[in-house]
Amino acid sequence: MKFSVTVVLKKDVLDPQGKVVQNTLNNLGMNDLKSIRQGKFFEIEIDEKDQKKAEIKVDDMCKKLLVNLIIEDYKINKL
Amino acid sequence: MKSSVIVFPGSNCDRDIANALEKMQFKNQMVWHKETNLPKSDLIVIPGGFSYGDYLRSGAIAGKSLIIEEVIRAANSGCLVLGICNGFQILTETGLLKGTLLRNKHLKFINKDINIKVINNQTRFTSKYKLNQVLKINIAHNEGNYFTNSTHLDELKNENLIAFKYCDEKGNINNQSNPNGAIENIAGIFNSKKNILGMMPHPERMIDKLISNTDGVNLFSSILN
Numbered sequence: 385m386k387f388s389v390t391v392v393l394k395k396d397v398l399d400p401q402g403k404v405v406q407n408t409l410n411n412l413g414m415n416d417l418k419s420i421r422q423g424k425f426f427e428i429e430i431d432e433k434d435q436k437k438a439e440i441k442v443d444d445m446c447k448k449l450l451v452n453l454i455i456e457d458y459k460i461n462k463l
Numbered sequence: 464m465k466s467s468v469i470v471f472p473g474s475n476c477d478r479d480i481a482n483a484l485e486k487m488q489f490k491n492q493m494v495w496h497k498e499t500n501l502p503k504s505d506l507i508v509i510p511g512g513f514s515y516g517d518y519l520r521s522g523a524i525a526g527k528s529l530i531i532e533e534v535i536r537a538a539n540s541g542c543l544v545l546g547i548c549n550g551f552q553i554l555t556e557t558g559l560l561k562g563t564l565l566r567n568k569h570l571k572f573i574n575k576d577i578n579i580k581v582i583n584n585q586t587r588f589t590s591k592y593k594l595n596q597v598l599k600i601n602i603a604h605n606e607g608n609y610f611t612n613s614t615h616l617d618e619l620k621n622e623n624l625i626a627f628k629y630c631d632e633k634g635n636i637n638n639q640s641n642p643n644g645a646i647e648n649i650a651g652i653f654n655s656k657k658n659i660l661g662m663m664p665h666p667e668r669m670i671d672k673l674i675s676n677t678d679g680v681n682l683f684s685s686i687l688n
Contacts, residue, residue: 397610398644400570449527452520452556454563455610 385430385438386463389446392423397455426450427463435462464687466491467504469534471525476511476547476667483667484508487683494530501533506543506686509534509550511603511665521564521606522549526556535559543587543686544659548604551651551661560654560661562611567604568644574603576675577642579627579650579664580634586653588660589626590688591681597634598627598678600664602642602650607663609645609652619652626651626660 393399402422409417428445432438442460451458466489470477477493484491484506492502501507514525525531531553538544538559546554554560567573576599581592592598611619619625627650631640641648643663651662666679 397565398568400566400568404570449519449523452523452563454561454612455565 385432385435387428387430387438387442388461388463389426389428389442389450389458390423390461391426391446391451391456391458392421394455394457464489464505465503466506466508467494467502468492468508468510469494469496469530470510471496471512471514471528473514473516474510474512474549476549476665479665480508480510480547480667483670483679483683486670487680487687489683489687496525496528496530498530499533501530501537504537504542506545507534507537509544509546509553510667511548511550514549514553517606520556522552522554522556525549525553531557538654538659541656541658545588545686546659546661547665547667548602548607548663551663552606554659554661559659560652561615562609562652564604564606564663565608565610565644566606567608567642572603572605573607573642574601575642576601577664578630578632578634578640580630580636582625582628583623583653585623586626586657586660586685588653588657588682588685591685595634597630597632599669599676600666600678601668601675602664604643604663607643607645609649609663611646616646618655619649622655624653624655624657625649626653627662627664 402420406420581596628648630636666682669679
Protein backbone atom coordinates (compact mmCIF):
# COMPACT_ATOMS: atom_id res chain seq x y z
CA MET A 385 0.00 0.00 0.00
CA LYS A 386 1.34 3.40 -1.00
CA PHE A 387 0.92 6.72 0.74
CA SER A 388 2.12 10.23 0.24
CA VAL A 389 3.06 12.51 3.08
CA THR A 390 3.23 16.26 2.57
CA VAL A 391 4.99 18.32 5.19
CA VAL A 392 4.69 22.11 5.34
CA LEU A 393 5.73 24.74 7.83
CA LYS A 394 2.91 25.87 10.13
CA LYS A 395 1.11 29.05 9.15
CA ASP A 396 2.77 31.31 11.70
CA VAL A 397 6.30 30.00 11.05
CA LEU A 398 8.36 32.15 8.71
CA ASP A 399 9.22 30.34 5.46
CA PRO A 400 12.12 32.32 3.99
CA GLN A 401 12.68 29.84 1.14
CA GLY A 402 9.05 30.03 0.05
CA LYS A 403 9.28 33.82 0.24
CA VAL A 404 12.33 33.92 -2.06
CA VAL A 405 10.65 31.57 -4.56
CA GLN A 406 7.56 33.77 -4.46
CA ASN A 407 9.59 36.95 -5.05
CA THR A 408 11.39 35.34 -7.98
CA LEU A 409 8.13 34.25 -9.60
CA ASN A 410 6.81 37.78 -9.06
CA ASN A 411 9.90 39.08 -10.84
CA LEU A 412 9.14 36.72 -13.73
CA GLY A 413 5.89 38.59 -14.21
CA MET A 414 3.52 36.25 -12.37
CA ASN A 415 1.81 39.07 -10.57
CA ASP A 416 -1.39 37.24 -9.60
CA LEU A 417 0.66 34.96 -7.33
CA LYS A 418 -0.70 35.30 -3.81
CA SER A 419 1.60 33.16 -1.67
CA ILE A 420 3.95 30.18 -1.72
CA ARG A 421 4.88 27.87 1.14
CA GLN A 422 7.68 25.41 0.46
CA GLY A 423 7.47 21.94 1.96
CA LYS A 424 8.59 18.33 1.71
CA PHE A 425 7.03 15.32 0.04
CA PHE A 426 7.49 11.63 0.91
CA GLU A 427 6.24 8.60 -1.00
CA ILE A 428 5.90 5.68 1.38
CA GLU A 429 5.24 2.05 0.50
CA ILE A 430 4.19 -0.15 3.37
CA ASP A 431 3.70 -3.90 3.66
CA GLU A 432 0.21 -3.86 5.21
CA LYS A 433 -3.11 -4.72 3.58
CA ASP A 434 -5.46 -3.13 6.07
CA GLN A 435 -5.68 0.56 5.16
CA LYS A 436 -6.54 1.76 8.65
CA LYS A 437 -3.61 -0.11 10.19
CA ALA A 438 -1.31 1.15 7.44
CA GLU A 439 -2.39 4.73 8.01
CA ILE A 440 -1.69 4.41 11.73
CA LYS A 441 1.81 3.17 10.91
CA VAL A 442 2.49 6.02 8.51
CA ASP A 443 1.17 8.48 11.08
CA ASP A 444 3.59 7.02 13.62
CA MET A 445 6.47 7.50 11.14
CA CYS A 446 5.49 11.13 10.74
CA LYS A 447 5.34 11.77 14.46
CA LYS A 448 8.55 9.90 15.28
CA LEU A 449 10.81 11.22 12.54
CA LEU A 450 9.46 12.77 9.37
CA VAL A 451 7.80 15.80 10.94
CA ASN A 452 8.96 18.32 13.52
CA LEU A 453 5.61 18.94 15.18
CA ILE A 454 6.75 22.21 16.72
CA ILE A 455 7.00 23.94 13.36
CA GLU A 456 5.47 21.62 10.76
CA ASP A 457 2.04 20.30 9.75
CA TYR A 458 1.52 17.17 7.64
CA LYS A 459 -1.06 15.44 5.50
CA ILE A 460 -1.26 11.73 4.65
CA ASN A 461 -2.92 10.61 1.43
CA LYS A 462 -3.40 7.12 0.02
CA LEU A 463 -1.95 6.78 -3.47
CA MET B 464 36.53 15.09 35.25
CA LYS B 465 35.48 12.63 32.56
CA SER B 466 33.95 13.76 29.29
CA SER B 467 32.58 11.98 26.24
CA VAL B 468 32.26 13.50 22.78
CA ILE B 469 29.66 11.81 20.59
CA VAL B 470 30.75 11.47 16.96
CA PHE B 471 28.31 11.13 14.05
CA PRO B 472 29.07 10.79 10.36
CA GLY B 473 29.34 14.44 9.33
CA SER B 474 30.40 15.81 12.72
CA ASN B 475 33.26 18.21 12.03
CA CYS B 476 33.92 20.03 15.28
CA ASP B 477 34.57 16.85 17.26
CA ARG B 478 38.38 17.24 17.12
CA ASP B 479 38.15 20.90 18.14
CA ILE B 480 36.04 20.18 21.19
CA ALA B 481 38.26 17.20 22.12
CA ASN B 482 41.31 19.49 21.95
CA ALA B 483 39.57 22.11 24.06
CA LEU B 484 38.51 19.54 26.67
CA GLU B 485 41.97 18.00 26.87
CA LYS B 486 43.57 21.41 27.16
CA MET B 487 41.22 22.11 30.06
CA GLN B 488 42.33 18.82 31.71
CA PHE B 489 39.20 16.76 31.07
CA LYS B 490 39.78 13.04 30.59
CA ASN B 491 38.04 12.79 27.26
CA GLN B 492 36.80 9.88 25.15
CA MET B 493 35.33 9.89 21.67
CA VAL B 494 32.15 7.81 21.33
CA TRP B 495 30.95 6.63 17.92
CA HIS B 496 27.19 6.96 17.39
CA LYS B 497 26.69 3.22 16.88
CA GLU B 498 27.91 2.42 20.38
CA THR B 499 25.23 1.31 22.78
CA ASN B 500 27.27 1.84 25.93
CA LEU B 501 28.26 5.25 27.05
CA PRO B 502 31.46 5.37 29.14
CA LYS B 503 30.87 6.78 32.61
CA SER B 504 31.01 10.54 32.09
CA ASP B 505 30.50 13.73 34.04
CA LEU B 506 30.01 15.66 30.80
CA ILE B 507 28.66 14.58 27.43
CA VAL B 508 29.32 16.85 24.47
CA ILE B 509 27.43 16.70 21.20
CA PRO B 510 29.68 18.57 18.78
CA GLY B 511 29.02 20.80 15.81
CA GLY B 512 29.03 19.77 12.19
CA PHE B 513 26.55 18.42 9.70
CA SER B 514 25.51 15.05 11.09
CA TYR B 515 24.10 12.90 8.29
CA GLY B 516 24.54 15.82 5.90
CA ASP B 517 21.62 17.62 7.54
CA TYR B 518 19.31 15.17 5.74
CA LEU B 519 15.60 15.58 6.55
CA ARG B 520 16.24 18.38 9.09
CA SER B 521 19.43 19.42 10.87
CA GLY B 522 19.98 16.93 13.68
CA ALA B 523 16.87 14.84 12.92
CA ILE B 524 18.63 11.60 12.01
CA ALA B 525 21.34 11.91 14.67
CA GLY B 526 18.58 12.58 17.20
CA LYS B 527 17.34 9.00 16.65
CA SER B 528 20.72 7.23 16.64
CA LEU B 529 21.60 4.32 18.93
CA ILE B 530 23.83 6.21 21.36
CA ILE B 531 21.21 8.93 21.86
CA GLU B 532 19.11 6.58 24.03
CA GLU B 533 22.07 6.43 26.40
CA VAL B 534 22.59 10.18 26.26
CA ILE B 535 18.93 10.73 27.18
CA ARG B 536 19.21 8.27 30.05
CA ALA B 537 22.38 9.94 31.36
CA ALA B 538 20.87 13.42 30.96
CA ASN B 539 17.75 12.40 32.88
CA SER B 540 19.89 11.14 35.73
CA GLY B 541 21.66 14.49 35.99
CA CYS B 542 24.77 14.14 33.81
CA LEU B 543 25.89 17.43 32.25
CA VAL B 544 25.17 17.62 28.52
CA LEU B 545 26.53 20.33 26.23
CA GLY B 546 25.30 20.62 22.63
CA ILE B 547 27.13 23.06 20.40
CA CYS B 548 25.73 24.19 17.03
CA ASN B 549 24.62 20.96 15.32
CA GLY B 550 24.73 19.49 18.84
CA PHE B 551 22.09 22.03 19.91
CA GLN B 552 19.99 21.08 16.89
CA ILE B 553 20.32 17.40 17.82
CA LEU B 554 19.30 18.09 21.43
CA THR B 555 16.10 19.80 20.26
CA GLU B 556 15.36 16.84 17.96
CA THR B 557 15.73 14.39 20.87
CA GLY B 558 13.36 16.48 22.98
CA LEU B 559 15.97 17.06 25.71
CA LEU B 560 15.69 20.75 24.89
CA LYS B 561 12.46 22.35 23.72
CA GLY B 562 12.02 24.48 20.63
CA THR B 563 13.79 24.14 17.32
CA LEU B 564 16.34 25.82 15.05
CA LEU B 565 15.03 27.23 11.79
CA ARG B 566 16.90 28.37 8.71
CA ASN B 567 18.69 31.70 9.25
CA LYS B 568 16.39 34.60 8.52
CA HIS B 569 18.44 35.82 5.55
CA LEU B 570 19.01 32.29 4.18
CA LYS B 571 22.78 32.61 4.38
CA PHE B 572 25.32 30.44 6.11
CA ILE B 573 26.94 32.77 8.65
CA ASN B 574 30.51 32.24 9.78
CA LYS B 575 31.81 35.12 11.89
CA ASP B 576 32.75 36.24 15.35
CA ILE B 577 29.74 37.78 17.05
CA ASN B 578 28.96 39.01 20.55
CA ILE B 579 26.81 37.25 23.09
CA LYS B 580 25.75 38.28 26.57
CA VAL B 581 25.70 35.99 29.61
CA ILE B 582 22.08 36.04 30.81
CA ASN B 583 22.36 33.49 33.62
CA ASN B 584 25.66 32.87 35.42
CA GLN B 585 24.17 30.79 38.24
CA THR B 586 24.62 27.44 36.49
CA ARG B 587 27.15 24.62 36.24
CA PHE B 588 28.09 25.87 32.76
CA THR B 589 28.40 29.61 33.31
CA SER B 590 29.40 30.26 36.95
CA LYS B 591 32.85 31.59 36.01
CA TYR B 592 31.37 34.33 33.84
CA LYS B 593 30.04 37.61 35.16
CA LEU B 594 26.33 38.31 34.77
CA ASN B 595 25.75 40.35 31.59
CA GLN B 596 29.36 39.79 30.51
CA VAL B 597 29.78 40.30 26.76
CA LEU B 598 31.75 37.56 24.99
CA LYS B 599 33.11 37.44 21.47
CA ILE B 600 32.47 33.98 20.07
CA ASN B 601 32.40 32.44 16.61
CA ILE B 602 29.20 31.24 15.00
CA ALA B 603 29.09 29.05 11.88
CA HIS B 604 25.63 27.86 10.94
CA ASN B 605 22.81 27.85 8.43
CA GLU B 606 20.04 26.87 10.86
CA GLY B 607 20.54 28.90 14.02
CA ASN B 608 17.28 30.79 14.12
CA TYR B 609 15.93 29.58 17.46
CA PHE B 610 12.14 29.30 17.61
CA THR B 611 9.77 28.11 20.29
CA ASN B 612 6.14 28.55 21.29
CA SER B 613 5.00 31.34 23.58
CA THR B 614 4.35 29.04 26.56
CA HIS B 615 7.90 27.74 26.45
CA LEU B 616 9.30 31.23 25.84
CA ASP B 617 7.59 32.38 29.05
CA GLU B 618 9.03 29.35 30.83
CA LEU B 619 12.52 30.23 29.56
CA LYS B 620 12.18 33.76 30.88
CA ASN B 621 10.44 33.00 34.18
CA GLU B 622 12.77 30.17 35.14
CA ASN B 623 15.90 31.98 33.94
CA LEU B 624 16.71 29.29 31.36
CA ILE B 625 18.22 31.57 28.73
CA ALA B 626 21.99 31.15 28.82
CA PHE B 627 23.16 33.62 26.17
CA LYS B 628 21.65 36.27 23.90
CA TYR B 629 23.14 37.81 20.78
CA CYS B 630 24.18 41.42 21.36
CA ASP B 631 26.52 44.08 20.01
CA GLU B 632 29.97 44.95 21.41
CA LYS B 633 28.41 47.18 24.04
CA GLY B 634 25.91 44.52 25.07
CA ASN B 635 22.82 45.98 23.37
CA ILE B 636 20.32 43.27 22.52
CA ASN B 637 18.33 44.32 19.45
CA ASN B 638 17.46 43.43 15.86
CA GLN B 639 20.77 44.76 14.54
CA SER B 640 22.71 42.49 16.84
CA ASN B 641 20.64 39.42 15.94
CA PRO B 642 22.57 37.54 13.23
CA ASN B 643 20.02 34.84 12.38
CA GLY B 644 16.55 35.98 13.45
CA ALA B 645 16.44 33.91 16.65
CA ILE B 646 13.44 34.68 18.83
CA GLU B 647 14.41 37.34 21.42
CA ASN B 648 18.07 37.05 20.26
CA ILE B 649 18.42 33.69 22.02
CA ALA B 650 21.82 32.06 21.39
CA GLY B 651 21.71 29.33 24.04
CA ILE B 652 19.25 27.75 26.49
CA PHE B 653 19.15 25.37 29.44
CA ASN B 654 16.63 22.64 30.25
CA SER B 655 14.59 23.19 33.41
CA LYS B 656 17.10 21.29 35.60
CA LYS B 657 19.93 23.33 34.06
CA ASN B 658 22.11 20.25 33.46
CA ILE B 659 21.73 20.55 29.68
CA LEU B 660 23.01 23.51 27.67
CA GLY B 661 22.41 23.96 23.95
CA MET B 662 24.12 26.85 22.18
CA MET B 663 24.79 27.92 18.60
CA PRO B 664 28.12 29.76 19.21
CA HIS B 665 31.33 27.71 19.39
CA PRO B 666 33.12 28.15 22.76
CA GLU B 667 35.64 25.43 21.79
CA ARG B 668 37.00 27.77 19.11
CA MET B 669 37.74 30.44 21.72
CA ILE B 670 40.28 28.87 24.03
CA ASP B 671 43.57 30.02 22.54
CA LYS B 672 44.81 33.58 22.09
CA LEU B 673 47.01 32.47 19.21
CA ILE B 674 44.08 31.69 16.93
CA SER B 675 41.17 33.67 18.42
CA ASN B 676 40.57 34.71 22.01
CA THR B 677 39.93 33.00 25.32
CA ASP B 678 36.26 33.90 25.85
CA GLY B 679 35.26 30.22 25.74
CA VAL B 680 37.63 29.09 28.50
CA ASN B 681 35.34 30.01 31.39
CA LEU B 682 32.58 27.77 30.08
CA PHE B 683 34.85 24.76 30.50
CA SER B 684 36.33 25.96 33.79
CA SER B 685 32.80 26.51 35.14
CA ILE B 686 32.05 22.86 34.40
CA LEU B 687 35.28 21.77 36.09
CA ASN B 688 34.52 23.85 39.16
